[in-house]
Amino acid sequence: MAELRGSFGEARHHLLTRWFGTEDLHRLEVYESKGGYTALRKALLAMKPADLVNEVKTSGLRGRGGAGFATGVKWSFINRDAPGPKYVVVNADESEPGTSKDRYIMENSPHMLLEGIMIAAYAVGANQAWVYIRGEYDGPHRMLVEAIAEARAKGYLGPKPMGVNYPLDIQLYRGHGAYICGEETALLESLEGKRAQPRSRPPFPAVKGAWARPTLLNNVETLSTVPWIINNGGAAYVKYGTEKSAGTRLMSVSGNVRKPGVYEVELGQTFRHVIMELAGGPPDGRKVKVFWPGGSSAPVLPESMLDTHTDMEALAAARSMGGSGGVIVMDDSHCVVKAAARLLRFYAHESCGKCTPCRVGGDWAVRTFDRILANEGSQVELGILERVADGLQNGRCLCGLGDSAGWVIDSTFRHFREEYEDHALRHTCNVGAVAAHA
Amino acid sequence: MSALPESVLEEIRELPAKYPQPRSAVMPALDLAQEEVGYLTPEAMSEVAAALDLDPGYVEGVATFYTLFHLQPIGRHRFYVCTNLSCSLRGSSAIVEHVKGAIGVREAGDVSKDGLFSYEEVECLGACEYAPMMRLDHEYHYDLTAQTITALVAERRAPLSAAAKASRSRARVPSPPRGEGQGEGRGPKKRAPRTKNIG
Numbered sequence: 001m002a003e004l005r006g007s008f009g010e011a012r013h014h015l016l017t018r019w020f021g022t023e024d025l026h027r028l029e030v031y032e033s034k035g036g037y038t039a040l041r042k043a044l045l046a047m048k049p050a051d052l053v054n055e056v057k058t059s060g061l062r063g064r065g066g067a068g069f070a071t072g073v074k075w076s077f078i079n080r081d082a083p084g085p086k087y088v089v090v091n092a093d094e095s096e097p098g099t100s101k102d103r104y105i106m107e108n109s110p111h112m113l114l115e116g117i118m119i120a121a122y123a124v125g126a127n128q129a130w131v132y133i134r135g136e137y138d139g140p141h142r143m144l145v146e147a148i149a150e151a152r153a154k155g156y157l158g159p160k161p162m163g164v165n166y167p168l169d170i171q172l173y174r175g176h177g178a179y180i181c182g183e184e185t186a187l188l189e190s191l192e193g194k195r196a197q198p199r200s201r202p203p204f205p206a207v208k209g210a211w212a213r214p215t216l217l218n219n220v221e222t223l224s225t226v227p228w229i230i231n232n233g234g235a236a237y238v239k240y241g242t243e244k245s246a247g248t249r250l251m252s253v254s255g256n257v258r259k260p261g262v263y264e265v266e267l268g269q270t271f272r273h274v275i276m277e278l279a280g281g282p283p284d285g286r287k288v289k290v291f292w293p294g295g296s297s298a299p300v301l302p303e304s305m306l307d308t309h310t311d312m313e314a315l316a317a318a319r320s321m322g323g324s325g326g327v328i329v330m331d332d333s334h335c336v337v338k339a340a341a342r343l344l345r346f347y348a349h350e351s352c353g354k355c356t357p358c359r360v361g362g363d364w365a366v367r368t369f370d371r372i373l374a375n376e377g378s379q380v381e382l383g384i385l386e387r388v389a390d391g392l393q394n395g396r397c398l399c400g401l402g403d404s405a406g407w408v409i410d411s412t413f414r415h416f417r418e419e420y421e422d423h424a425l426r427h428t429c430n431v432g433a434v435a436a437h438a
Numbered sequence: 439m440s441a442l443p444e445s446v447l448e449e450i451r452e453l454p455a456k457y458p459q460p461r462s463a464v465m466p467a468l469d470l471a472q473e474e475v476g477y478l479t480p481e482a483m484s485e486v487a488a489a490l491d492l493d494p495g496y497v498e499g500v501a502t503f504y505t506l507f508h509l510q511p512i513g514r515h516r517f518y519v520c521t522n523l524s525c526s527l528r529g530s531s532a533i534v535e536h537v538k539g540a541i542g543v544r545e546a547g548d549v550s551k552d553g554l555f556s557y558e559e560v561e562c563l564g565a566c567e568y569a570p571m572m573r574l575d576h577e578y579h580y581d582l583t584a585q586t587i588t589a590l591v592a593e594r595r596a597p598l599s600a601a602a603k604a605s606r607s608r609a610r611v612p613s614p615p616r617g618e619g620q621g622e623g624r625g626p627k628k629r630a631p632r633t634k635n636i637g
Contacts, residue, residue, distance in 0.1 A: 002568060002578075002580055005567040005568070006567065085458070094564045095561070095562060095564065096562070097522045097523055097524065097561065097562040097566075098522075098523065098524045098562065098566050099562070099564060099566070100564045100565050100566045100567060102564070103564045103565060134564070135504075135506045136506070136518070136560075136563050136564070136573055137564065138573075138576040138577065138578075139577075139578060173462070174465070174466075174469075175504075176465055176504035176505070176506040176507055177505035177506035177560075178503065178504050178505065179561060190465075191462060192459065192462055193457075193459075193461035193462040193463065193464040193465060193500065194461070194500065195499055195500055195503040196504075210458075211458040211459050213458075252566055252567060253567070254524035254527075254566030254567055254569060255523070255524050255527040255528070255566075255569075256527055260524075260566065260567040260568075260569065261567045262567060292523075296522075296523060296562075326566070328523055328524055328527075328566075330523075330527055334527060339523060339527075342521075342522070342526060343523060346522060346561055346562075349561065350561065352503075
């Protein structure tokens with residue numbers, strides 16, 4: 001494995017990463033020697049499913065995939081006593097630009113994820129879990145294949161885990177290259193062997209999810225946090241973070257920083273701490289110009305807002321969001337308009353085509369950016385971008401992909417109007433290029 | 439003359455039983471077909487459809503949705519270079535140029551004349567702390583430089599040029615690029631884990 005870049009080792013706030021860096025942590029026996037699978041044992045032998053749901057509710061844990069929904073509440077939506085199969089589906093389709101934390105977990109500690117999945121399955125009354133992992137993640141996939149085989153050999157997966165008569169199994173399903181599969185209902189369509197186009201809700205997956213059965217969908221990091229919570233109690237978890245954003249989260253910091261990496265951060269820390277201290281700040285002689293605080297879909301914040309806190313409420317107040325925890329940092333040698341153009345190309349490419357505003361709006365924005373960057377822009381193009389940005393947002397589509405594309409335009413306009421006007425009206429750029437490929 | 443040998447069709451026919459509903463087998467089945475043929479020809483997709491008792495148009499509809507299914511010939515070795523924001527901020531455009539130069543192609547999707555290489559520009563591959571990075575066949579490569587690219591290309595050319603010298607006198611029959619496990623994550627040598635995994 002490549003050199004670890006990010007958090008590992010013991011520290012007060014390393015709840016997920018405290019054992020990372022241990023040699024062969026991905027082996028079951030090593031994970032267990034550190035204290036792994038004690039939470040599963042406790043859950044199966046000493047707790048009732050309803051206690052598990054309550055413990056996670058108490059912890060205040062919120063989904064780490066992007067939406068930040070309360071995990072315990074989500075668990076409680078599944079009717080444990082409904083007859084017939086129920087499923088846990090794990091979203092390991094990590095594809096949000098600038099986000100690599102689920103990969104970091106799966107490569108370092110696949111058993112931590114498996115343990116979380118097993119506890120969740122027991123809590124919601126499922127016997128079968130499916131991990132939907134993006135097709136490009138060959139390495140993490142191999143790690144999970146081996147970890148599942150070890151767990152089966154040990155009997156943790158099988159008819160009687162820990163001697164308890166509660167059959168558990170985990171299967172893997174590989175994605176094939178589609179960002180939209182990170183959206184939970186598109187993921188379910190894909191798992192069912194279809195084109196990955198989001199479903200309309202209701203019915204919600206908790207009622208009618210995978211193969212029309214009640215389904216709990218959680219992100220890799222969310223489930224990986226569960227063993228710590230079960231071991232230490234929900235009340236211990238809320239001692240970390242802020243009142244409404246409890247705990248820690250992994251933030252993948254990338255772009256123009258000296259030490260890009262996946263850092264475990266106590267929620268409520270500032271982005272200045274994350275970007276300037278943990279990730280070492282921009283290269284010598286450069287200044288931070290702008291950062292995306294939670295993946296490319298999170299509205300941008302300028303350098304002047306580096307003191308914004310990382311909890312979800314602070315980010316909402318700053319008109320952005322915590323999203324996937326992917327922090328992309330851009331320094332002052334790069335052009336905001338070109339960066340936005342590159343991201344719009346991404347959203348246009350990844351639109352599944354189901355909803356008209358997203359299907360048409362993305363391409364429209366790309367063509368408009370092309371004209372602006374070819375010095376053919378005018379006030380007309382700026383007006384088009386603003387109208388397209390508006391048309392993409394506010395619930396006009398079944399999922400958030402269109403909104404995300406709109407937010408890129410909207411937020412870069414809000415904070416960097418001058419750069420847009422330089423390009424569109426004065427046909428100049430006063431900074432360097434993101435890339436010829438922008 | 440069928441596109442897929444009976445052994446592969448047999449394997450495909452066994453897939454549906456592994457899922458709560460048989461339709462979920464369509465992507466793993468297309469993987470097997472792609473691994474066999476190198477890319478998904480209309481014939482291969484029709485045979486997958488027949489083996490799974492699905493409509494051919496449905497199978498093609500799935501195949502065209504996902505970027506890891508290839509509908510055109512591709513090189514035996516495939517470069518997937520990330521050009522999304524985190525990588526482009528750290529020089530991915532120069533990496534793309536090095537790749538193009540090293541394998542002798544002009545555009546994304548082109549196959550080198552010897553059928554050995556092709557490259558694509560792809561969206562974020564989720565390893566942003568190692569940018570600029572790429573996926574080459576089934577492995578990630580990090581902190582890319584011109585030198586890394588040159589070395590990776592040379593390593594993959596070396597055995598071929600030795601073999602080519604040995605057989606130069608023979609008639610040169612252009613052969614379609616034979617993929618080494620385009621089925622994602624499953625080169626021929628890695629078939630055991632897949633079966634274990636799904637089974």
